Amino acid sequence: MVLEGWAKRRSTAQGLAMRARIVLECAEGRSILAVAARLGVARNTVSRWRARFLARRLDGLSDEPRPGAPRSITDAQVEEVVVRTLEETPRGATHWSKRELAEQVGISPSSVQRIWKAFGLQPWRTEDFKISTDPLLIDKIRDVVGLYLAPPANAVVFSVDEKPQIQALERTAPVLPMLPGVPERRSHDYRRHGTIDLFAALNTATGQVIGKLSTRHRAVDFRDFLDVIDQHTDPALAVHVICDNLSAHKAPVIQRRLLAHPRFTLHFTPTYSSWINQVERWFAELQRRCLDRGVFCSIEELTTALETWITTWNTHARPFTWTATPDQIIDRICRYCSRISGPAH
Template identity: 80%
Template sequence: MGDSRLQPRVLSDVERLTLQGWANRRRTAQGIAMRARIVLACAEGGSNIAVAARLGVNRGTVNRWRARFLRDRLDGLADEPRPGVPRTITDAQVEEVVVRTLEETPEGSTHWSKRELAAKVGISPSSVLRIWRAFGLQPWRTETFKISPDPLLIDKIRDVVGLYLAPPANAVVFAVDEKPQIQALERTAPVLPMLPGTPERRSFDYVRHGTVDLFAALNVATGKVIGRLSAQHRAVDFRDFLEEIDRQAEAGLAVHVICDNLSTHKSPVVHRWLVAHPRVQLHFTPTYSSWINQVERWFAELDRRCLERGVFCSLDDLKTALEDWIKHWNDSAHPFKWTKTADQIIERICRYCSRISGPAH
């Protein structure tokens, strides 16, 4: 017969249900799920060796948790408090790290490094880094912002966002902008292709073969783009591009064009053309707010997928690549989905202005 001391008492209904719930948890073999399985297996009878073989654990592990359960029941399966190594960093040192990071800068520098601050406080650099992580501090990072000084900021935001979220009936909306000075860059050495474990490599220096300007009009409803290449981006070039938009837009529809505040967009030659073409109406984004123009998102795709890693041996190569990419985009075009309402944007700008206008600023 087995040793009766190794057999747990009969489980109560509450204990059995609790153990079964713990046993079904997806935890590691060292967690409470395995401990519950050990006790349940012991309750079915059998020696430590038999239970250990059945569950694939060490015999000593079965003995430990069986004995703990006999002594303390369910409470015995919990982890006992572990004192660990005494703290070597005091609360005062933690506070000093946070306060110095937020309110001081080292002499001759703009921000603290972990080693400089560690030497100042008298702790290790890794301890400084752990404190920074705990408090969400990243003194090596910085971000930029620009609050638009446009006196018509709110009106323009409501106008542009309204065209995105609720475009007028019997109308087409285009987000329009220029991408000037696109460079035809050729690397001074052949590009080395990607290999397993090695990324594509290219020389850092290049030869420039000229530049070209790209006018683009993104149909916000379909995602299709009207593009036009030009040697410059003068007022007459913008007028010619408006004519191209007017020609390609479906007859009978009003044409709403979203553009920025570039002086060429407001020149007399453009104004005269708009008077002669009343179905075309310009809507201007707020000053310093190109982020609100959806065509900028398309330009980001153009940079990432066509220009950033492109190699162009001549200006003609660049023009061909741009025309081909626009055609490829239009073959599978999809619109960008605008989600923020005008009120949400204005509220966020107000919150940010409140933060930067406080006493600390």
Template identity: 60%
Template structure:
């Protein structure tokens, strides 16, 4: 005989199939599967104590889920959303931190740190760090930039980028520049080798053994480099380098040179040489726009992979290493692929200028 004190529990056909499915599905949470078994057994009849004994659980657990099901049916068996810890930082506090970070500096420093901003705002360092990460703020970082004032900036960008994206037929495009004053440096003590758990170590001080200048021309199509080393970097050396290019590039090809406005590139002697060699066409990059010359990317790779941690006791040893590196590079050249159009570059610069003006700087 049913216990008159227990709430009546009668299942519909849909509820029965749903509960049976919850007990059988592999991906059902074990807590939900147990609650489903409790309700199914209770619907068959029996007291809470009997159901608890059969399922090996507490009587109070059976009573709880029987009542929840009677009140809310299937939804009553699902976990209610937990509110979690109440929010302790308001939108106004977040706005205050962002505004101070962008518009002010501490009295004793040039930029905010998480510690100084935490002391200023009354928050924890962790809270400040989370706010900065959420809004992409990095006060500890500073990058260099320079906007070209070249009156022909737009025309020169379109000219150079046009060469990169659509090189002319029957011609080679060479990015030309010199890396001057490369120092032959030797550490004052031997460099200690790399060990497990210990990086390679070198003394901070060094001895200078002279300098060398590298002239390089990067073929944008093949990635190969024509390089010449000289003790100095004057117009005389640059004209010798042009002659070396003329000798190495097949005579039936036009030569387009992308280079900057350095004074050594524009002397009367260089101009006369270019007039005497009409297959050479010069394309000047805008002033303060070395990023537009692809050979600068190659110079960066040379620096990081060979020069930065190298040790040389003479300029002869330095030059030998550089020549060997160029030969290795040319054995497996990797051209740098330019992807941005001139319009894209100019739009990006215009957008950045608008952002700076809008910020009040």
């Protein structure tokens, strides 16, 4: 394999475009001084490229070969770096470091780094993934995303989920405030003062959130939260609730409530696909802006903080914009499955 672009080229698309403009300006009968002033270049530059074009036509606009040190890295070494990175691991380790690989191939660590960059290889990185095994994966994607992109008329769509066991954590030492050049500091250890569960329903059209705090998240607690949604929703509107496949969402007590309130319809996301539920994006904001750096000495303080956060959010609520179509999502899943189904996997 040859590393494309390994040898540096001095000429660029912008440089060739400038030379072409010089030639075109001269072809219109303008003097060298006039062309130089018009294009903002030196007079010698115009003279040189005009003369080279007259002598060699288009070939004259390219750079002449320039002297320099010969390449010290062969194509075989480049190929070895790429193949070892993709197909091998060092003894006793899970992935290569640039110094280990450089020693094996016989080149410098900086050369290994440049090869990795050129081929988009990052062996030090890893990401988690889970492919849904839901037999109704495609149907559920089309159902949920369809509600985001084209919500039904005379209806409201809520993205609903629970954030269980939010901990009231108190740091063992006071938090040190931020100073110029010094970030906020807090102790790594903490004391626990109990947990609480948060039910949240995100209105996908307005961004408004309906929240309910509970000590547990059983089926009856989810039923009670549906009652709260019912109380905060115009009775003339149908209610579509997007939720995950938690057993509490499918319990008999929920089925009985749906029969008693036919304007409610539950839509389930595919298994292992919480990313498709928009309320998860709101939970991420809650975690980042309120919980990660919060200090709560009691459940009461945590409860107050959560209620304040929801009230503040609703004051300046904004919806999350969903742009991916069902076909785009399904195509991306298919492409990824095809890539990881090759012989190397």
